[in-house]
Amino acid sequence: MPSPTPLSPALLTDRYELTMLAAALADGTADRDCVFEVFARRLPHGRRYGVLAGTGRFLEALADFRFGDAELAALRAQGIDDPRLLEHLAGFRFTGDVDGYAEGDLYFPGSPVLTVRAPFGQAVLLETLVLSVLNHDSAIAAAGARMVGAACGRPCIEMGSRRTHEEAAVAAARAAALVGFSATSNLAAGARYGIPTTGTSAHAFTLLHDEEAAAFRAQLDTLGVGTTLLVDTYDTEQGIRTAVEVAGPELGAVRLDSGDLAIQATSARELLDSLGATKTRVIVTSDLDEYAIAALAAAPVDGYGVGTSLVTGSGAPTVGMVYKLVERDGVPVAKNSEGKRSVGGRKHAVRRHDAAGTATAEVVSPAPVTAGEHDRQLVVPLVRGGQLVEPRTPAQALTAARELHERVRGTLPQEAWSLSRGEPAIDTVTA
Amino acid sequence: MPSPTPLSPALLTDRYELTMLAAALADGTADRDCVFEVFARRLPHGRRYGVLAGTGRFLEALADFRFGDAELAALRAQGIDDPRLLEHLAGFRFTGDVDGYAEGDLYFPGSPVLTVRAPFGQAVLLETLVLSVLNHDSAIAAAGARMVGAACGRPCIEMGSRRTHEEAAVAAARAAALVGFSATSNLAAGARYGIPTTGTSAHAFTLLHDEEAAAFRAQLDTLGVGTTLLVDTYDTEQGIRTAVEVAGPELGAVRLDSGDLAIQATSARELLDSLGATKTRVIVTSDLDEYAIAALAAAPVDGYGVGTSLVTGSGAPTVGMVYKLVERDGVPVAKNSEGKRSVGGRKHAVRRHDAAGTATAEVVSPAPVTAGEHDRQLVVPLVRGGQLVEPRTPAQALTAARELHERVRGTLPQEAWSLSRGEPAIDTVTA
Numbered sequence: 001m002p003s004p005t006p007l008s009p010a011l012l013t014d015r016y017e018l019t020m021l022a023a024a025l026a027d028g029t030a031d032r033d034c035v036f037e038v039f040a041r042r043l044p045h046g047r048r049y050g051v052l053a054g055t056g057r058f059l060e061a062l063a064d065f066r067f068g069d070a071e072l073a074a075l076r077a078q079g080i081d082d083p084r085l086l087e088h089l090a091g092f093r094f095t096g097d098v099d100g101y102a103e104g105d106l107y108f109p110g111s112p113v114l115t116v117r118a119p120f121g122q123a124v125l126l127e128t129l130v131l132s133v134l135n136h137d138s139a140i141a142a143a144g145a146r147m148v149g150a151a152c153g154r155p156c157i158e159m160g161s162r163r164t165h166e167e168a169a170v171a172a173a174r175a176a177a178l179v180g181f182s183a184t185s186n187l188a189a190g191a192r193y194g195i196p197t198t199g200t201s202a203h204a205f206t207l208l209h210d211e212e213a214a215a216f217r218a219q220l221d222t223l224g225v226g227t228t229l230l231v232d233t234y235d236t237e238q239g240i241r242t243a244v245e246v247a248g249p250e251l252g253a254v255r256l257d258s259g260d261l262a263i264q265a266t267s268a269r270e271l272l273d274s275l276g277a278t279k280t281r282v283i284v285t286s287d288l289d290e291y292a293i294a295a296l297a298a299a300p301v302d303g304y305g306v307g308t309s310l311v312t313g314s315g316a317p318t319v320g321m322v323y324k325l326v327e328r329d330g331v332p333v334a335k336n337s338e339g340k341r342s343v344g345g346r347k348h349a350v351r352r353h354d355a356a357g358t359a360t361a362e363v364v365s366p367a368p369v370t371a372g373e374h375d376r377q378l379v380v381p382l383v384r385g386g387q388l389v390e391p392r393t394p395a396q397a398l399t400a401a402r403e404l405h406e407r408v409r410g411t412l413p414q415e416a417w418s419l420s421r422g423e424p425a426i427d428t429v430t431a
Numbered sequence: 432m433p434s435p436t437p438l439s440p441a442l443l444t445d446r447y448e449l450t451m452l453a454a455a456l457a458d459g460t461a462d463r464d465c466v467f468e469v470f471a472r473r474l475p476h477g478r479r480y481g482v483l484a485g486t487g488r489f490l491e492a493l494a495d496f497r498f499g500d501a502e503l504a505a506l507r508a509q510g511i512d513d514p515r516l517l518e519h520l521a522g523f524r525f526t527g528d529v530d531g532y533a534e535g536d537l538y539f540p541g542s543p544v545l546t547v548r549a550p551f552g553q554a555v556l557l558e559t560l561v562l563s564v565l566n567h568d569s570a571i572a573a574a575g576a577r578m579v580g581a582a583c584g585r586p587c588i589e590m591g592s593r594r595t596h597e598e599a600a601v602a603a604a605r606a607a608a609l610v611g612f613s614a615t616s617n618l619a620a621g622a623r624y625g626i627p628t629t630g631t632s633a634h635a636f637t638l639l640h641d642e643e644a645a646a647f648r649a650q651l652d653t654l655g656v657g658t659t660l661l662v663d664t665y666d667t668e669q670g671i672r673t674a675v676e677v678a679g680p681e682l683g684a685v686r687l688d689s690g691d692l693a694i695q696a697t698s699a700r701e702l703l704d705s706l707g708a709t710k711t712r713v714i715v716t717s718d719l720d721e722y723a724i725a726a727l728a729a730a731p732v733d734g735y736g737v738g739t740s741l742v743t744g745s746g747a748p749t750v751g752m753v754y755k756l757v758e759r760d761g762v763p764v765a766k767n768s769e770g771k772r773s774v775g776g777r778k779h780a781v782r783r784h785d786a787a788g789t790a791t792a793e794v795v796s797p798a799p800v801t802a803g804e805h806d807r808q809l810v811v812p813l814v815r816g817g818q819l820v821e822p823r824t825p826a827q828a829l830t831a832a833r834e835l836h837e838r839v840r841g842t843l844p845q846e847a848w849s850l851s852r853g854e855p856a857i858d859t860v861t862a
Contacts (some may be wrong), residue, residue, distance in 0.1 A: 007619055012597040014616040015630030016592065019717040023632070023653040025629075029639050036635070061597075074622035082653070120639055127633075128617075131593035159445065162562035163749040166463035166492075185445040185646055191505035199446030201454070202558075204467070204756035207764040208460050208551055222454040222513070225737055233766045238837055259769035308749060317743040318594040325635035333638040335664045338690035 008071050009061040010092075014128045018075070021124055022085040030088070030121035035327035035346045038100075038114035038130060040107070044142070044316030046421025049412060051145050051405065052113050053175045054104035054137030056397035058130050059388060064127070067092055067213065074220070088121060096122055098383035101349075104178055104405035105401045106412065107138075110428045112347035112379065113321070120328075127323040135321050137169060139313035140175035143290070145409065146314065147306055148180040149417050154163045157198060159185040159285065160311030172311040178401050179409075181306075194395035200255070206233040216246045226252035228283055231268075232259070239269055242277040253281035253302065258377035261286065262299040289314050290419055326350040332366065349378040351411075351426075359411045365431040439502050440492040441523075445559045449506070452555055453516040461519070461552035466758035466777045469531075469545035469561060471538070475747030477571070477852025480843060482836065483544050483578050484606045485568030486534035487828030489561050490819060496560065498523055510680050519552060527553055529814035532780075534828070535609055535836035536809065538569075539793045541859045543778035543810065544752070551759075558754040560635070566752050567599060570744035571606035574721070576840065577745065578737055579611040580848050581725040586734045588629060590616040590716065591742030603742040612737075625826035631686070639666040642659065647677045657683035659714055662699075663690070671699055675706040684712035692717065693730040699730035720745050721850055763797065780809040782842075782857075791843045796862035 024030035043050050067089040075086065096118025106115050114130060116123045116308075121360040138245075147156055158176035161169035173189030183196040190197035201219055209215035216229050225247050231239030231254045243254055254272070256264045261284045272280045281302035289309035313319075324342050325333055332344030345366030353374040362378075363369050370375050383388045392400065416425035455461035455587045474481050498506075498520040505516065512835050527549025538544050545561060547554045578587055580838055589607040592600035614627040621628035640646035647660050662670030662685045666676070674685055687695045687793030712733035719784045720740035727735075744750075755773050756764055763775030776797030783792040784805040793809075794800050802808050812820045825830065847856035 007622060009597065011619040011622055012592070012600065013618050014592055015449045015621075015628045016616065016632055017630070019630050019650075019654055019658075020632045020636040023636070023638065023649040026653050027645070027649040029649070032639060034635075034639070071622075075618065078621045078628050079617065124635065127635075128593050128600075129597060132595060132597035135594055136596040136599070150659045161443070161445055161559050162754075163566055163751075164563060164623075165567040165596055165602055166440065166560060166563035167598035168567070168596035169443065169559075171596055185447065187444050187446055187449075187506065188442040189510065190446075190509045191438060191442055191502075197446045197509050199448070199450050201447055201451045203766045203768070204465075204551075204555065204558075205451040205454070207756045207766060208455065208463060208465070208759055214458070218454040218458040218460070222457050225451055227450075232768045235767070236769075257768065308751075312748040317748045318739060320594075320739075323593075325638045328639055335638060336666070337634070337663045337688065338667075340689045382804075405560055 007074065008064055008066050008068060009129055010065050010067050010071055010125070011074060012129050012132065013125065017127055018080055018085060021088065021121055022082045025084050025088055025121055025413050030119060032120050032329050034118065034120045034325055036116045036123050036127070036323050037112050037326045037347060038321050038323050039110055039112055040319055040321045042109050042320065043424055044319060047142060047316065048182040048416040048418065048422055050138060050319060051106040051141040051142035051179060052101050052103055052105050052107050052138055053178050053401070054133040055100060055382070056394065056401060057137065057171060057174070058133045059382060060092055060394060061129055061133065062126070062383070065094060065126070092122070092125070093386060094118065094122055095222040095386040096383070097381070097385070099379050099381050101378050101399070102380055102404050104186060104401035104408070106408055108426060108428045109426050110364050111362055112349055112364060115346060115379070117196045119132065131321055131323050135318045137175045138170055138321070139317055139320045140172045140311060141179050142316065142319065143310055143314035144181060145179040146419060147293055149341040150290045150419060151304055152297060154301065155182040156181045157181065157305045158310060159305045160307035161186045163308040164311040169311065170402050171404055175397060176310060177398060179405055180402070192394055193398045195398070200228040201230055203230065204232045206230065212239060213242050213246055216243055225250045228253035228255050230255045230257060231321065232257055234269070236264060237271060241275070244272065244277045249276040249278070249280070251277055251280045253283050255283045255305070256284060257286045258260050261292070265296065265299040265301050294419060299378070308331070351376050351378055353411060357411055358413050358427050361426050362428045363431050364428055367431060368369060369431045435664055438505065439495055439499060441496050441498050441502055441556070442505060443560050443563065444556065448555050448558055449511055449516060452519065452552055453513045455551055456515050461550060463551050463760050465549065465551045465756055466556045467547045467554050467558070467754050468757045468778060469565060469752050469754050470541055470543055471752045473749055473751065474855055475750060476679045477841035478573060479847040479849065479853055481538040481569060481750060482572040482610060483532050483534055483538050483565070483569055484572035484609050484832070484855050485564040486531060486545065486567060486813070487825065487832060488602060488605070489564045490813065491825060492560055492564065493525055493557070496525060496557070505839070508846045510752055520584055523553070523556070524817060525549065525553055526817040527814070528811050528812070528816070529617065530810050532809050533811055533832070533835050535839070539837055539855050539857060539859045541795050542793055542796060543780055546777060546810070560754055562754050566749045568602055568606045569750045570748055571742060572610050573747065573750065574741055574745035575607045575610040575612060576848070577721040577850060578724055578741065581721045581850060583728060585732065588612065588614045588616070588736045589741060591738035592617045592738045593815040594739040595742040600742065600753040605829060607741060609829060610836055611833070614845050623825055624829045626785050626829070631659045633660055634661065634664045637661065643670060644673050644677055647674055651678050656681045659684035659686050661686045661688060663688055667695060667699070668702060671702050672706070675703065675708045680707040680709070680711070682708055682711045684714050686714045686716060686736070688717045693727055694734050696727065696730040725850060755783060782807050782809055784842060788842055789844050790857050792857050793859040795799050795859055798862060800862045
């Protein structure tokens with residue numbers, strides 16, 4: 001059975017974009033100059049800030065957004081056979097402009113995180129792709145940022161691939177690295193984005209062997225004494241004793257993956273110290289989220305492996321960004337649907353800061369906003385006339401986003417780091 | 432900037448699988464005959480049943496699970512350079528056996544939904560891929576099944592692509608179709624799996640035009656009078672009047688995407704009827720989940736478009752399946768970690784039913800289980816010696832799963848359809 005032919009990102013699209021386009025081609029409105037804006041009406045329940053992630057992945061996919069023969073055949077097979085539409089799609093190249101917040105920046109309700117300016121016939125086609133990428137990646141980044149904050153400088157390792165869709169796993173590893181995770185278990189993320197990968201062993205490796213000591217010996221022989229031994233397959237105390245017996249006091253780390261991790265980590269530390277393995281680190285995994293990480297702050301833990309909660313956004317698996325038409329031929333437009341009103345017009349955005357550099361407000365306005373001495377213009381040009389303003393490899397884009405995020409997270413007011421539910425850390429205001 | 436070279440599913444893998452494998456190759460245990468079992472220790476909080484989805488996607492990916500030159504180079508770039516390991520990976524072909532529940536079947540805590548039997552050096556490599564696929568797809572299928580149940584026969588349309596990772600969106604559309612959704616908005620899902628796709632227009636299409644009537648006219652001209660007009664961009668009542676004025680009473684449907692949908696649907700129905708559009712259907716969208724669908728049971732609604740809640744698993748975005756070594760060279764093995772104990776040995780599984788055909792128990796046992804007159808053996812062979820037992824196209828596999836699911840959902844006891852939190856609908860017992 002052959003695997004399905006890989007299709008262009010152009011098919012990762014909702015059908016209504018093509019039906020609208022067909023109708024707009026017929027009545028001539030497809031040429032109207034449009035501005036679509038991506039924003040979130042609110043942050044996920046109780047979150048204090050959002051983290052924009054995915055822009056780099058969107059720009060990579062945009063370069064491949066083409067309707068080739070395979071894609072056009074796939075559309076015809078679904079009954080999409082309007083000749084004018086198919087001709088338009090066959091010739092589709094994005095020639096418009098994209099502006100947005102730099103990837104890794106913070107965002108708040110109403111922040112215009114991405115803006116697409118192009119004829120309707122181009123801009124309408126990007127809605128699903130841009131939202132899929134930004135809604136997913138920003139959800140993971142926001143959860144990861146809370147975890148990194150709760151870890152207070154201890155390293156966090158992303159290991160959630162098995163708990164999410166196999167391709168989402170790669171994007172999740174990228175989003176985690178963006179907010180400061182030190183490594184990932186995911187090999188494809190290492191290959192695509194240059195993220196450091198780590199991994200040692202599972203319980204299966206111990207069970208594969210006749211005795212725990214034999215498993216440890218095999219791992220040490222291959223990976224060296226600096227490796228991490230998983231010590232809780234049978235009895236944790238005995239596992240640690242066996243680990244140090246086999247490896248000696250130079251053993252790199254032990255991993256605990258079950259039970260009450262605060263108690264286990266404390267016992268493990270004491271036992272390791274008593275055995276002379278004073279430099280052997282204690283790594284904990286097993287259903288950690290930002291709250292569990294915070295609860296372990298006083299425990300002698302040297303690193304956190306985080307899986308399920310990270311890749312599912314820790315209660316907020318999507319962030320509700322929308323893609324709305326805000327301008328048409330220079331005229332601001334906005335819908336008036338109940339509970340979903342929008343503000344028309346292309347937006348400018350500035351983040352205000354006090355003299356100490358702490359963010360105080362997100363200014364979002366259809367009119368240009370003047371930035372004061374401590375303020376920052378948030379919208380930067382990303383694409384001009386279909387060409388990337390700053391071409392970068394996927395790894396370079398991630399590094400830039402990671403560095404920016406590191407800088408801007410330091411500007412958040414103290415209360416933003418509270419894990420409890422609350423209001424956005426700064427207000428969004430009109431100039 | 433070139434897009435990243437597509438890599439084999441073999442890199443959608445956690446690094447520890449390769450480190451374990453390297454060590455097992457070194458000490459000779461990589462040849463040990465192993466049985467790994469996929470199961471969930473429990474259902475997501477309060478759920479009454481699980482739906483197995485993803486098996487077909489896993490079997491598709493297994494056929495492509497190869498370490499070619501690009502993958503081996505990607506590993507070397509990450510410091511994975513053990514020559515014995517790389518040689519093993521270069522020659523890797525899965526030659527083992529896979530058994531499991533048929534895709535679309537129900538499952539309960541401890542159900543052995545998939546079993547891989549192969550030398551450790553093969554079976555260990557599949558953990559991440561199999562879990563990513565099954566954990567994701569089963570989460571969406573379970574949420575979708577609750578929605579289809581709550582809709583009581585009214586059609587549900589999947590339209591959540593924009594709220595999840597762009598590739599996860601395609602898998603989500605597939606999982607939704609498996610449990611009875613009638614269509615998807617996602618064009619790639621239509622192309623890959625033959626799922627019917629639908630789509631008409633967004634608010635942007637109305638805003639693109641100078642007047643709502645012009646937008647409606649353009650859509651009707653292109654899509655015909657059977658289309659669905661989105662009527663809540665400005666004022667819903669006026670929108671419906673305009674829609675019928677432009678389309679006539681033969682208009683296919685109106686879509687409501689905001690406000691209190693029960694009130695809106697009732698008003699819309701009355702207004703449509705008063706305008707003579709008695710056959711025009713009322714479709715509702717906007718943050719629907721199974722509870723909202725159930726709450727609309729008495730409202731004059733003809734179809735539900737479901738997005739965010741479906742593709743995020745409606746509160747349970749992953750289902751916690753694990754991949755555990757249960758047998759090694761014919762000997763049952765099990766870890767004894769606190770709170771995570773396993774039962775060793777390859778499992779047999781039978782679902783017991785009463786004379787009326789209602790499921791009464793899930794029997795899971797290391798010993799063979801006899802099936803009574805009304806019972807069903809649940810484990811079927813999927814792969815033998817690396818070859819698919821029943822080769823099928825992706826579309827055929829989905830159709831088979833959908834038909835099986837339709838049959839087995841009818842065997843659930845009545846209380847399983849309650850949306851409130853509760854215990855699994857049937858107990859898992861040992862023979």
